């Protein structure tokens with residue numbers, strides 16, 4: 001397999017296809033494939049956010065030496081003339097440097113209803129800043145606003161709210177939350193004792209809390225090994241969920257990951273919502289890894305119906321143990337568990353045994369037949385790696401830097417500047433007969449709540465009408481194994497009308513409230529028999 005000819009063939013394929021994102025470089029009937037998009041974008045993708053013009057904002061940190069990409073026009077910030085952020089253009093497969101003025105390390109953010117990325121916090125000078133990027137095509141850059149945050153926010157989680165604000169939850173030594181933009185009644189911080197109750201002495205294990213907007217408008221907040229349902233308007237804990245069986249921590253630095261599973265049956269009187277938490281590190285693993293003892297990661301997922309009157313965690317076993325993986329919801333509603341390590345913890349030099357194979361989780365299958373291991377990458381994606389869904393259904397993967405500096409040689413798991421794509425099976429050309437192509441509209445700049453809209457698609461093969469679903473995805477802000485704001489709405493279809501010529505009009509009702517789907521830009525996919533179209537961007541408000 002590793003003969004020089006074989007390696008040469010792979011290199012030629014990589015050269016041929018690097019600029020053509022839709023081709024695969026590995027062929028495999030099952031289990032997806034991988035494609036290196038850029039060997040180096042100059043910075044390590046610690047944080048990633050997809051914008052509505054198919055650009056990705058990438059940034060790492062500013063306090064660990066020069067990156068491998070110069071700022072334009074000989075510009076420098078605080079004597080550093082290199083960039084720590086780039087704008088990656090997905091379909092041109094090009095990137096350009098962006099300028100951050102202060103440290104954005106371990107920060108958070110969300111796309112606002114107008115499509116702007118609003119990022120908050122970071123380190124030192126950056127810890128109370130807000131930064132904004134407007135998704136213009138080729139000449140916009142970061143704008144920074146000083147002292148916007150009431151408290152320093154480092155390792156906090158943000159969520160977009162139905163009223164258009166963002167909530168910022170926690171951060172190191174911050175057992176509270178706040179909102180942006182500020183208003184007369186929401187200027188300061190609001191205490192959240194749950195975050196101090198889940199703060200393990202010597203390890204924390206409560207950072208980057210897994211925060212999701214529940215269908216009732218309350219926030220589900222998970223930290224360490226348990227969760228609450230929280231009324232952020234009145235500062236009231238509405239419900240306390242049980243501890244995950246076993247009690248091991250799942251939050252940073254014992255970093256597992258979590259998703260709000262796809263929201264379905266949206267016209268039901270009582271809509272259910274479920275959360276899935278996977279991986280993490282056993283109790284004490286963080287402290288052990290500081291002594292160079294790397295404890296195997298957790299191999300369990302815990303799933304809970306957060307809307308149940310008497311909710312209980314249901315445990316499942318993954319094909320392998322994982323810490324620091326990302327969980328990305330695919331357009332089909334299946335969950336991709338990708339990146340990470342088999343032992344150790346988040347932190348400098350604290351992870352071992354890279355897990356190269358993603359795992360697909362099918363939430364609707366019977367328990368016991370939900371996981372499917374996918375084909376591996378060759379690039380370890382350890383601490384500070386990220387993943388995000390693209391409009392065409394690929395998953396962009398980048399970053400990995402377990403070092404306090406940019407270290408490219410002489411270290412385990414060198415600082416990664418590359419970008420790769422994981423290409424799920426559903427993109428295989430053999431499924432093109434089932435694949436919808438959205439013909440009209442090409443985008444929608446204003447769709448209202450609870451409205452019937454029509455999407456026109458072509459599908460060449462035989463169509464099973466009740467297996468056509470319109471699915472909407474809110475683009476996530478991904479960092480430290482958590483995709484903030486990630487949610488997928490399964491809208492199904494109200495009616496499918498064959499128009500002849502393999503063309504179908506799909507009538508579908510948009511979500512009824514901002515609690516289900518906060519206002520903003522969504523990727524709208526049409527999925528037929530588990531094969532997704534490319535998405536169009538729609539703006540819901």
Ligand SMILES: *[C@@H]1O[C@H](CO)[C@@H](O)[C@H](O)[C@H]1NC(C)=O
Pocket residue numbers: 039040068408417
């Ligand atoms: C960083 O840049 C240097 C000089 O341009 C180059 O030789 C090196 O390969 C780059 N390193 C990586 C990891 O891309």
Ligand SMILES: *[C@@H]1O[C@H](CO)[C@@H](O)[C@H](O)[C@H]1NC(C)=O
Pocket residue numbers: 183184185187
């Ligand atoms: C909000 O905070 C700002 C900055 O700290 C302060 O100037 C302003 O007076 C505050 N407004 C209210 C209504 O508390």
Ligand SMILES: *[C@@H]1O[C@H](CO)[C@@H](O)[C@H](O)[C@H]1NC(C)=O
Pocket residue numbers: 065405406407409410411
């Ligand atoms: C990592 O990079 C830093 C800064 O360039 C350097 O001082 C340090 O020696 C490097 N570490 C290793 C193990 O090479």
Ligand SMILES: *[C@@H]1O[C@H](CO)[C@@H](O)[C@H](O)[C@H]1NC(C)=O
Pocket residue numbers: 500501
């Ligand atoms: C149907 O498709 C054929 C071939 O692409 C095209 O020539 C014809 O105009 C189409 N008819 C309609 C009604 O769209």
